[in-house]
Amino acid sequence: LKTRENLTSKIDSIVTIGRKIDEELLEELEEILILADIGISTTSKIIEGIRQKAKERKIYDASQIKKLLAEEVYEILQKDVEPFTLTSPMVILVVGVNGVGKTTTIGKLAYLYKKEGKKVILAAGDTFRAAAIDQLEIWAERVNCPIIKHQEGSDPASVIFDGIQASKARGIDILICDTAGRLHNKKNLMEELRKIRKVIDREYPEARVETFLVLDATTGQNALQQAKIFKEVSDITGIVLTKLDGTAKGGIVVAIKSELNVPIRYIGIGEGIEDLQAFDAKSFVSAIFQ
Amino acid sequence: MAFESLSERLQEIFKKLRGKGKLTEKDIKEAMREVKVALLEADVNFKVVKDFINSVTEKALGQEVMESLTPGQQVIKIVNDELIALMGSTQSRLNIGNKVPAVIMMVGLQGSGKTTACGKLANLLKKQGKNPLLVACDVVRPAAIKQLQVVGANVNVPVFTMGDKVNPVDIAKASIDYARSHNSDVIIIDTAGRLHIDEELMEELVNIKKAVQPDEILLVVDAMTGQDAVNVASSFNERLDITGVILTKLDGDTRGGAALSIKAVTQKPIKYVGAGEKLTDLEPFYPDRMASRILGMGDVLTLIEKA
Ligand SMILES: Nc1nc2c(ncn2[C@@H]2O[C@H](COP(=O)(O)OP(=O)(O)OP(=O)(O)O)[C@@H](O)[C@H]2O)c(=O)[nH]1
Ligand SMILES: Nc1nc2c(ncn2[C@@H]2O[C@H](COP(=O)(O)OP(=O)(O)OP(=O)(O)O)[C@@H](O)[C@H]2O)c(=O)[nH]1
Ligand SMILES: [Mg+2]
Numbered sequence: 001l002k003t004r005e006n007l008t009s010k011i012d013s014i015v016t017i018g019r020k021i022d023e024e025l026l027e028e029l030e031e032i033l034i035l036a037d038i039g040i041s042t043t044s045k046i047i048e049g050i051r052q053k054a055k056e057r058k059i060y061d062a063s064q065i066k067k068l069l070a071e072e073v074y075e076i077l078q079k080d081v082e083p084f085t086l087t088s089p090m091v092i093l094v095v096g097v098n099g100v101g102k103t104t105t106i107g108k109l110a111y112l113y114k115k116e117g118k119k120v121i122l123a124a125g126d127t128f129r130a131a132a133i134d135q136l137e138i139w140a141e142r143v144n145c146p147i148i149k150h151q152e153g154s155d156p157a158s159v160i161f162d163g164i165q166a167s168k169a170r171g172i173d174i175l176i177c178d179t180a181g182r183l184h185n186k187k188n189l190m191e192e193l194r195k196i197r198k199v200i201d202r203e204y205p206e207a208r209v210e211t212f213l214v215l216d217a218t219t220g221q222n223a224l225q226q227a228k229i230f231k232e233v234s235d236i237t238g239i240v241l242t243k244l245d246g247t248a249k250g251g252i253v254v255a256i257k258s259e260l261n262v263p264i265r266y267i268g269i270g271e272g273i274e275d276l277q278a279f280d281a282k283s284f285v286s287a288i289f290q
Numbered sequence: 291m292a293f294e295s296l297s298e299r300l301q302e303i304f305k306k307l308r309g310k311g312k313l314t315e316k317d318i319k320e321a322m323r324e325v326k327v328a329l330l331e332a333d334v335n336f337k338v339v340k341d342f343i344n345s346v347t348e349k350a351l352g353q354e355v356m357e358s359l360t361p362g363q364q365v366i367k368i369v370n371d372e373l374i375a376l377m378g379s380t381q382s383r384l385n386i387g388n389k390v391p392a393v394i395m396m397v398g399l400q401g402s403g404k405t406t407a408c409g410k411l412a413n414l415l416k417k418q419g420k421n422p423l424l425v426a427c428d429v430v431r432p433a434a435i436k437q438l439q440v441v442g443a444n445v446n447v448p449v450f451t452m453g454d455k456v457n458p459v460d461i462a463k464a465s466i467d468y469a470r471s472h473n474s475d476v477i478i479i480d481t482a483g484r485l486h487i488d489e490e491l492m493e494e495l496v497n498i499k500k501a502v503q504p505d506e507i508l509l510v511v512d513a514m515t516g517q518d519a520v521n522v523a524s525s526f527n528e529r530l531d532i533t534g535v536i537l538t539k540l541d542g543d544t545r546g547g548a549a550l551s552i553k554a555v556t557q558k559p560i561k562y563v564g565a566g567e568k569l570t571d572l573e574p575f576y577p578d579r580m581a582s583r584i585l586g587m588g589d590v591l592t593l594i595e596k597a
């Protein structure tokens with residue numbers, strides 16, 4: 001991926017032969033991390049970690065900086081993370097601000113889970129945006145899985161309700177619910193999400209509920225705010241980072257993991273049906289820094 | 291992370307300096323560190339921040355502290371004035387001459403808000419007495435054409451489509467003739483979202499441009515964009531020589547530093563801002579409001595203005 005080469009080559013360019021790990025080098029490293037959207041406070045934390053490790057282990061040579069950095073970021077991403085497994089029955093509620101890639105991700109997830117032998121159904125919970133239902137329908141056709149939909153403008157919670165009933169009746173393993181894009185600072189829209197969640201908990205107590213927050217890798221520091229508020233309202237259990245096929249580094253997820261401790265579950269790397277990968281901290285970090 | 295506002299932090303630094311006559315280099319350096327943090331937290335590009343800080347530091351050096359202001363406020367005022375100057379004057383109009391039909395083309399990354407902006411502009415032009423036509427050149431995204439049709443119906447503007455099996459360049463060309471024969475005086479072309487590094491798709495935009503000679507090529511950018519905004523904006527600008535920018539989703543709580551980055555790297559005006567999903571949610575761009583938003587301190591500035 002182009003993005004990763006950039007970051008690696010940037011770091012390589014500051015690690016010239018014979019250079020020592022000193023304040024100047026750390027400052028240049030700091031700039032690289034901020035340019036990756038990791039944000040000031042998490043960047044400071046990472047730099048401090050590197051400084052300490054270098055001191056403890058008596059590492060002076062700049063050539064070691066990439067290793068220390070990778071270690072530091074890996075620790076943040078991996079801390080407390082349990083592997084993601086599929087169980088049955090299960091509901092995946094997909095939420096996020098406008099245009100980040102929720103509906104597309106649902107298409108890709110459905111494809112992935114079907115390939116793993118699961119029975120999947122989609123619920124068209126975005127009844128608001130123009131042609132959102134048609135869009136999800138096209139994905140359902142591509143994946144060849146059933147979809148529950150109402151008319152544009154109808155109550156999203158009742159679509160999800162119907163999705164749950166259909167799941168029970170048809171012995172579905174995984175119900176994936178699309179929701180309208182909403183900015184986290186819109187109280188009424190966030191309330192609507194709370195209501196959807198309530199319906200799921202009430203109608204489908206036997207199901208495990210996963211709430212995925214979809215984040216656009218191009219997004220800057222506001223993603224932290226998004227994660228905070230969506231977490232409060234809908235108890236997000238995982239993050240999907242989309243559009244990593246661009247040049248943005250998606251460093252904001254490092255900040256989110258560091259500050260809110262929500263695990264990253266998948267990454268989106270294109271618009272195609274197979275352009276989704278399970279997130280793996282080790283390969284993410286090594287792809288960036290090695 | 292309790293976010294202390296920039297003004298509070300600056301007041302803290304300058305508390306000890308109260309009553310001093312001139313701003314010294316040391317005072318300013320200290321203050322600028324805080325300004326730098328504030329700008330980075332607002333997602334202004336790191337390199338843009340560096341340049342900005344250097345030029346502001348020079349300007350602030352040796353300035354008299356105005357009677358009515360504390361040194362902290364004085365620095366904020368200088369920073370704020372510079373930000374406004376950088377972002378340019380208000381330019382919320384479209385340059386669509388007398389050519390019939392006039393052509394407006396929307397471009398940008400996936401999900402930035404192009405299709406919605408097409409509907410908003412159509413609505414605006416209609417209110418100005420124009421007779422717009424929406425043109426569906428996104429043949430990639432599932433249901434993109436349907437979306438534009440729904441948007442068009444909402445603002446009561448016709449939509450030209452040839453389905454999703456025709457090359458967008460040919461659709462754009464054909465729409466010109468269609469507009470002429472249907473009394474449309476301005477066409478608004480919706481294009482598929484694309485990455486700025488996608489050679490093939492960027493080439494497609496260049497070809498549409500060649501074919502229809504747009505009066506306006508507007509880059510639609512999400513206000514929440516982070517450090518990468520400069521790469522996106524400069525790539526689109528290099529390939530297409532865009533005429534302006536529409537900044538979307540400003541109804542969120544992002545500080546919107548991307549606005550400054552984009553302006554700094556392209557020198558193109560931000561013509562409108564999107565502040566909601568409704569098709570009436572299109573507003574003029576006010577550089578002064580944007581500046582205080584980026585600095586995270588609208589209220590303080592009104593106080594300073596009054597002082
Ligand atoms: N390049 C790239 N584009 C993506 C990716 N994921 C989604 N997209 C594109 O991003 C745009 C928005 O995707 P959607 O799935 O409609 O986003 P959404 O969050 O459902 O949008 P709303 O429902 O309007 O809030 C579409 O053009 C998608 O094709 C990705 O991983 N990479
Ligand atoms: N809150 C808010 N949402 C907006 C604004 N502009 C667009 N949106 C929403 O952002 C999402 C994406 O908008 P679209 O117009 O589909 O974006 P696009 O650039 O055409 O997307 P693609 O064609 O997939 O590349 C939709 O949910 C819109 O309703 C805005 O100013 N504020
Ligand atoms: Mg959607």
Ligand SMILES: [Mg+2]
Nearest residue numbers: 404405428434
């Ligand atoms: Mg579109």
